[in-house]
Amino acid sequence: MKSQKTMRAILISSFGPPEVLTISYAHPTPSPPLPGFASIRIRAFGLNHAEMHMRRGEWAESVPISGIECVGTVESCPGGEFAVNQPVAALMGGLGRTIPGSYAEYTVARCNNIVALANPGEQLPMGWAQLAAVPETYATAWTCLFRNLGLERGQSLLIRGAGSAFGRAAVNLAVEAGAIVTATTRSENKVAQIKGLGVAEVIVESGLGLPQILKTGGKMEKFDRVLELVGNSVVVESLTLVRRGGRLCLAGWLGGLDPIPGPEGEDKGKGFNPLLQMASGVQMSFFGSFVFGEDEFPLDDVPLREIVRSAAEGAFDARPSRVFRFDEIVEAHRVMEEGKANGKMVVVVDNDDH
Incomplete structure (x- = not known):
């Protein structure tokens, strides 16, 4: 045998x-x-x-x-x-x-x-x-950027969670395509490395929340496109950073796998409420590489x-x-x-x- x-x-x-x-x-x-x-x-x-x-x-x-x-x-x-x-x-x-x-x-x-x-x-x-x-990370990043978001040269793009492998791949592809990239990270130690990839700006996120950080810096101008890699914990906040007619793609969960929280002050069990939490005139999509x-x-x-x-x-x-x-x-x-x-x-x- x-x-x-x-x-x-x-x-x-x-x-x-x-x-x-x-x-x-x-x-x-x-x-x-x-x-x-x-x-x-x-x-x-x-x-x-x-x-x-x-x-x-x-x-x-x-x-x-x-x-x-x-x-x-x-x-x-x-x-x-x-x-x-x-x-x-x-x-x-x-x-x-x-x-x-x-x-x-x-x-x-x-x-x-x-x-x-x-x-x-x-x-x-x-x-x-x-x-x-390269394979999974870049295939997913490319699809999010150029299929879901329809990213074009000269558009402003916010990538939340840019210090991750996925985030860096997205930065590389977006910068090569001629987008104006703003990247976020929660680690001061990653700022220099992310800047070296060719982004226009790196923002260190803190407990203030990104909209408040942008307001404090006097740069509350909204973005054409947002790639959300932190995930459910901040995606509702990210929707407020997209200009009318813009797009957001949710594709990462660096912040954990818990469901999207409901409106502030409501019972947790009620969960996400699009009527109260979605941004008007903004397109939101999801991509999973599976x-x-x-x-x-x-x-x-x-x-x-x-x-x-x-x-x-x-x-x-x-x-x-x-x-x-x-x-x-x-x-x-x-x-x-x-x-x-x-x-x-x-x-x-x-x-x-x-």
């Missing part, structure tokens, strides 16, 4: 702190893919807050092998959508949520959720560790190869803030949980994959 191939995989042994992540050195490799799927040898993967919530048991869906994105090479693809050994990125499509994810040496993903990073035999524009910092790969949200809508090329050519800095080894996953999650990531962190599967 032919023995089952095995691989290294990081497993959520139970819901809890970073220490619940354990490495299996003999986990069964995924079965050969069906048509419409491809198996991928994972070279590196990015770390995401969603995986922290999955590890804690706070996400609606999760499986023992977490990880919603990766970069690597195609092992097999029965439908012929990708060539064997072709460099690719895979993201979403249930990875880490309903099917085994990227915290492993191999995974199987839907071809609709895979994008080629280079043609077969073509040299990659950057190393695996740097490539791993829809990538669906018919209405094809992944090839995102110019991911062009984004990678721009980063490789120095149009903006998309390098990871930290690179961890596979066996350092607990430390990586600890850094993420303590809010010390300082950008996009990645994990390389093999030590020679930097």
